[in-house]
Amino acid sequence: MIEKKYSILQFMSFGELNKWNVDPVRSNMFHNVRYPTYQLKNILKRRKDLVKVEDDKLYKRITIRQYGLGVYLRDEVYGRDIGTKRQFIAKKGQFIISRIDARNGSFGVVPEELDGAIVTNDFWLFDVYEANIKYLMLLLSSSTFQEYWQKKSNGTTNRQRVDETDFLNSKIPLPTLVEQDRLVGNYYNTIQVAENNEKEALRTEENVDRIFSEELGIIDILADKEDPKYRFISFSKLSELSRWDLWNKKEELFSSKFKFTTFETIIKGAPMYGANEKATKKNSDVRYIRITDINEDGSLNENFVSAKNVDSKYLLKDNDFLIARSGNTVGKTLLYKEEMGKSIFAGYLIKYVLNVEKVIPEYVFYYTKSKLFKRWIISNQRIFGQPNINGQEYLKFPILIPPISSKNSNEVTQEKIVGKVSEMKEQIKKLRRNAVDLRQLANKQFEDGIFFEN
Known part of the structure; x- marks a missing residue:
């Protein structure tokens, strides 16, 4: 039997439709993936542990940095200074998303120090099942998925919100846990090399200061x-x-000396x-x-x-x-x-x-x-x-x-210091350039391991 390939028409069941809008249908279709796709609602379970804010109690509040840069303490305030009294409790290890800035990568994992912090309904909290949470983070941060989220967002330019139903009905490529672990491991191995380059650049910078201190006495x-x-x-x-x-x-x-x-x-x-x-x-x-x-x-x-x-x-x-x-x-x-x-x-x-x-x-x-x-x-x-x-x-x-130059090779001169520092600055530049290239390589390898080229 000949398998038909559709390059123009796309099909989906009536039960998968939740809006009469062609864009969500198109953006929900990942055709260039190496693994089976599953809806996020099969992986993520929304948690709504409601808390009524009390005036005399001190609460931690959460902020999420864009582009997957982490979940941090926003502030600690008493309930009397919190306008929205109906909030939700976050627990360590939960996946958290800002529905306002999801398109800009505002999501992450609740750290231990923010266990028990509170969030408004503009932050979604999820327990994760059958997925390596680091794999999920990397996938949702990928350029492919970010493009998809841009299409899914609606609202004014600076306050575009992602619809929860749309989000949970979205399909993502999901390899086996063993394969997820492999992809994540390869990514972080490359990132580790990048971080080593960055640390070496910092050490070299310290050596530059040491040159001035030692040469100039x-x-x-x-x-x-x-x-x-x-x-x-x-x-x-x-x-x-x-x-x-x-x-x-x-x-x-x-x-x-001088x-x-x-x-x-x-x-x-x-x-x-x-x-x-x-x-x-x-x-x-x-x-x-x-x-x-x-x-x-x-x-x-x-x-x-x-x-x-x-x-x-x-x-x-x-x-x-x-x-x-x-x-x-x-x-x-x-x-x-x-x-x-x-x-x-x-x-x-x-x-x-x-x-x-x-x-x-x-x-x-x-x-x-x-x-x-x-x-x-x-x-x-x-x-x-x-x-x-x-x-x-x-x-x-x-x-x-110091003198600009000298025939005495043992004398400290500007030429000698400039020569040493210039060499170190080139090393620093190379190390930092390598770190940037390695981070880009880690992202590319991760995405290439999941998505085929269009």
């Missing part, structure tokens, strides 16, 4: 003081004070604040660099925007040095390079022109990524309102400047 005076009185009181000469406020803290650092100088001794000209222009979609080849466009490692992200108006005085030149002056990222730095493309910079950034006769630009850049600079930032930012350090204040930040 840094001694942390405060850490070396054994006299108990220094734990509570520190002393400064009046001539050493640079600010008249509570947060003026003298750096308790000393170098056994003398601290200030940033103003290695720059040319005065600090320059950036353009006060509105960002627009890309409309020219001139990029408008804002604080948010600078990654923590000093690279630029992919969010290319233009300025409404481009004033040539803000155009950056090779080796111009930018420092963020305000906000939670105060002290973030960028060493501009011509290969970054033609650019101007925004008003919350300050530009300095480095004196290349005194410093290697990369040395200054790496120095500002070290704990030496970050420690100074914490000690000197004004914290009324948004953290802030202005252009003149940055001129006073202390920096150690």
